[in-house]
Amino acid sequence: MDNFAQLMAGFATALQPEYLLYAFFGVVIGTAVGVLPGIGPAMTVALLLPITYTLNPTAALIVFAGIYYGGMYGGSTTSILLNTPGESASIVTALEGNKMAKMGRGAAALATAAIGSFVAASVATVGLTLVAPILARWAVTLGPPDYFALMIVAFTTVGALMGKSVSRGMLSLGLGLFLGLVGTEVLTGQQRFTGGVPVLADGIDVVLIAVGLFAVGESLYVASRLKSGPVSLIPVTKGWRNWMSKEDWALSWRPWLRGTAIGFPIGTIPAGGADVATFLSYAAEKRLAKKGRKNVFGKGAIEGVAGPEAANNAAAAGVLVPLLTLGLPTTATAAIILSAFQSYGIQPGPLLFQNQSALVWALIASLYIGNIMLLVLNLPLVGIWVKVLQVPRPYLYAGILLFAALGAFSMNSTISMC
Amino acid sequence: MTSPQSGSSGVSTPGEPRSVSEELSGRRIPIGEYLFAALAAGIGIYVLIAANYIRIPISSNTLGPRSFPYLVGALLLCAGIAVFIGVRRGRLGEAEEGEDVDSSVATDWVTVAKLVAFFTAHAFLIEFIGWPIAAALLFAGAAWSLGAQRLRWAIPIALALAFTIYFLFGRLLGLSLPAGPLLDWMPFF
Numbered sequence: 001m002d003n004f005a006q007l008m009a010g011f012a013t014a015l016q017p018e019y020l021l022y023a024f025f026g027v028v029i030g031t032a033v034g035v036l037p038g039i040g041p042a043m044t045v046a047l048l049l050p051i052t053y054t055l056n057p058t059a060a061l062i063v064f065a066g067i068y069y070g071g072m073y074g075g076s077t078t079s080i081l082l083n084t085p086g087e088s089a090s091i092v093t094a095l096e097g098n099k100m101a102k103m104g105r106g107a108a109a110l111a112t113a114a115i116g117s118f119v120a121a122s123v124a125t126v127g128l129t130l131v132a133p134i135l136a137r138w139a140v141t142l143g144p145p146d147y148f149a150l151m152i153v154a155f156t157t158v159g160a161l162m163g164k165s166v167s168r169g170m171l172s173l174g175l176g177l178f179l180g181l182v183g184t185e186v187l188t189g190q191q192r193f194t195g196g197v198p199v200l201a202d203g204i205d206v207v208l209i210a211v212g213l214f215a216v217g218e219s220l221y222v223a224s225r226l227k228s229g230p231v232s233l234i235p236v237t238k239g240w241r242n243w244m245s246k247e248d249w250a251l252s253w254r255p256w257l258r259g260t261a262i263g264f265p266i267g268t269i270p271a272g273g274a275d276v277a278t279f280l281s282y283a284a285e286k287r288l289a290k291k292g293r294k295n296v297f298g299k300g301a302i303e304g305v306a307g308p309e310a311a312n313n314a315a316a317a318g319v320l321v322p323l324l325t326l327g328l329p330t331t332a333t334a335a336i337i338l339s340a341f342q343s344y345g346i347q348p349g350p351l352l353f354q355n356q357s358a359l360v361w362a363l364i365a366s367l368y369i370g371n372i373m374l375l376v377l378n379l380p381l382v383g384i385w386v387k388v389l390q391v392p393r394p395y396l397y398a399g400i401l402l403f404a405a406l407g408a409f410s411m412n413s414t415i416s417m418c
Numbered sequence: 419m420t421s422p423q424s425g426s427s428g429v430s431t432p433g434e435p436r437s438v439s440e441e442l443s444g445r446r447i448p449i450g451e452y453l454f455a456a457l458a459a460g461i462g463i464y465v466l467i468a469a470n471y472i473r474i475p476i477s478s479n480t481l482g483p484r485s486f487p488y489l490v491g492a493l494l495l496c497a498g499i500a501v502f503i504g505v506r507r508g509r510l511g512e513a514e515e516g517e518d519v520d521s522s523v524a525t526d527w528v529t530v531a532k533l534v535a536f537f538t539a540h541a542f543l544i545e546f547i548g549w550p551i552a553a554a555l556l557f558a559g560a561a562w563s564l565g566a567q568r569l570r571w572a573i574p575i576a577l578a579l580a581f582t583i584y585f586l587f588g589r590l591l592g593l594s595l596p597a598g599p600l601l602d603w604m605p606f607f
Contacts, residue, residue: 167500168511171458174494178465181487188475192487193468216537223533223564224525394564395575398557401533405540405556406583409549410595 003133010361014062014369022059023366026066027373033067034074035385036396041071042332043218046210047403049340050410057344058359062366064337069121069367071333072274072316073374076113076309077385080106089274089312092282096297096304103300107243110382112252112302113309115244118375120260120310124317125367127264132353132364136325139350147326154328179204206339208408214332215404219397226393243379251293252306255285259310266311267318274315274331281311317367324348324360451505459498465491532563548598549588553580 013019033044045064055063075090080097093113100109142150159173160166182193183203194200244252262284263277285307286297297304322328327349329335341348346356353360378385469487536559543552558576566572588595 165501165504165509165511167497167504170493171455171497171501174462174490174497175458177490178461178494181465181490185472185483188473188483190473192472193465220530220533222519223529224527225520225523226526226529226564392566394561394566395572397564398560398566398576399579401537401560402553402557402579402583405537405553406587406595409541409544410587 003129006357006361007129007365009358010363010365011368013058013358013362014365019059019062019362019366020369022055022062023066023370024373026063027070027370027377028066029063030067030070030072031074031374031377031385032070034071035077035389036074036391041068042210042336043214043400044071045333045336045340046214047400047407049210049336049343050407053343057341057346058362060340060344061337061359061363064340065363065366066370066373068316068333068337069313069370070374072121072313073114073117073378074385075312076117076305077110077382078389080109080113080305082389089278089315091275092278092308093305093312095282096301099298099300100302100305105300105302107382108245108248108302109300109305111243111379112248112306114375114378114382116252116256116259116306116310117313117378118371119256120263120312120314121317121371121374122368123257123260124264124267124314125364125371127314128317128320128367129364131268132321132325135321136350136353139325140354142350150326151328154322154330158330179209206336210336210339211404211407215400215407219400219404222397226397248302251302255281255303255307256310258284258288259307259312260314262307263311263314264318267315268321269330274312274319277311277315278308281307320367324352325350327352448505448510451511452502455498455502455505457498459495459502462491462494462496462498465494529563529565533560536560536563544596544598546598548601549595550577550580550584551598551600553583 014023029044029048030041033041044067048063048067072089076093076097079090079094080101083094083098097106097109097113100106155173156170159169178193180203182200184191184194184201191201259277259281262281263274266277266280267274282304285301285303286294289297289301289303293301293303319331319334322330323334323338325348327338327347329338338348346352346359465487469484469491472484472487474482474484536556539559540552540556543555547555554573554576557579558572561572561576562569584595584597
């Protein structure tokens with residue numbers, strides 16, 4: 001069967017009402033989470049990991065893919081309306097988007113972000129469909145030494161380039177590798193680095209680390225310096241149909257495509273990540289702007305929202321290429337989706353497209369479907385997402401802590417204290 | 419470009435220099451940063467020492483089971499020392515930005531301690547009072563610690579949320595959440 005036929009088979013699976021429902025669930029949760037402050041897609045997937053153990057792998061992965069894509073859409077809303085980007089990939093959106101919102105053009109900014117995200121994610125998913133199988137075919141020929149080398153390259157570049165301090169990045173990398181060393185060695189059965197503590201003999205589950213870092217740690221950090229006072233929001237005008245004028249469309253479509261062209265390749269290389277792509281796209285738009293538009297940058301230029309938002313989503317799709325074909329996670333969310341695969345006994349990597357082709361193609365098909373759902377959800381429903389932003393913070397973080405405890409507890413329903 | 423809406427709220431522009439926090443951290447010694455670097459280096463030394471006790475099977479090749487732990491230990495030790503020196507030279511860690519984070523205020527340890535207490539209590543209480551009530555306690559306690567207004571709403575919300583999760587995930591999805599002795603006698607638990 002060639003790839004196209006397999007993709008069609010994937011659509012046949014993903015279009016079943018049950019899976020459509022799961023995809024819908026995923027994108028709604030993902031968008032809500034992207035809009036809510038304090039919770040990123042990585043944290044949500046980590047929190048939901050233990051809960052989805054009861055689902056079949058296809059359903060669980062469709063939910064996670066929905067959350068992943070949905071989170072990318074939702075992130076722009078807070079940047080534009082609150083001037084507070086939730087993750088590094090939407091910092092650039094806040095630059096121009098919030099200026100637009102202050103001038104009363106928030107609706108246009110939100111619309112160009114949503115439509116640009118849709119265009120970029122669709123094009124990038126096509127890219128994923130075309131590139132991934134080819135890369136997988138090449139990767140099958142690699143042996144264990146090649147893989148080891150590849151992982152060293154990927155992890156050192158991610159460690160060194162994420163964040164601003166190389167030494168701190170290396171330190172985090174070392175801590176992560178150390179946590180991975182703890183446990184019982186498979187071949188000889190001897191315990192390593194457990195300190196004789198029996199609960200550590202099985203190793204430290206990545207879900208625990210993820211919940212501890214992203215949910216509990218983040219909540220405690222926010223709690224230690226919680227902003228007091230109400231959240232200041234810029235209201236959005238009603239009537240989404242006339243949000244974008246003809247001029248806005250004319251100014252937006254090129255940045256969407258350029259953002260996609262910048263975002264996708266950067267997403268596929270390790271250490272690319274979405275944030276680098278957004279900064280590059282912003283710089284490109286600023287440079288390419290016509291004389292009259294150039295001085296609008298910094299004062300609410302719609303191109304500065306359209307380009308980076310497209311780059312952001314294209315990079316998100318690009319990240320899935322090394323994840324699915326090489327088993328290499330290059331972002332935090334990808335790392336947790338990888339552990340979701342592993343919890344079902346599926347190892348992403350070159351053989352994934354051969355051994356689990358039905359699952360992979362259903363997942364890719366659900367990305368196309370999720371994208372359309374997200375566009376439909378996001379344009380008319382921005383008003384509702386804005387309401388979500390106003391959840392009182394104490395209750396929001398209390399809820400995050402509760403879900404974190406649930407996730408950690410339901411992993412094996414015992415309380416392990418050393 | 420300051421509008422009256424954002425002027426008074428304390429929402430800051432990303433990228434704007436955070437002069438207040440820089441001044442604050444510049445004056446006192448960043449003990450936490452030193453401790454963190456030292457702890458990482460300490461773990462590195464532990465890994466290097468403990469790796470010596472890994473038995474090498476007779477069948478092993480040139481690269482035995484000790485090599486990778488040695489690598490990790492060395493990485494941790496070197497990175498820890500590098501961060502330590504960096505802090506000495508004034509390169510401090512940057513606080514993470516977030517929607518709800520006010521990086522200009524000092525850390526509120528009382529709130530953190532309260533949250534840790536409620537979280538630990540929750541973990542220990544599940545066995546005795548069952549998951550739903552322990553969860554409601556965690557939620558209400560955390561909301562109170564974080565300064566929720568209209569506290570009399572916190573308890574009903576907490577109970578509703580805990581029981582909704584219990585029935586949704588425990589009953590429908592089949593997670594094993596113990597009802598506990600307080601609720602076990604009721605027929606629908």
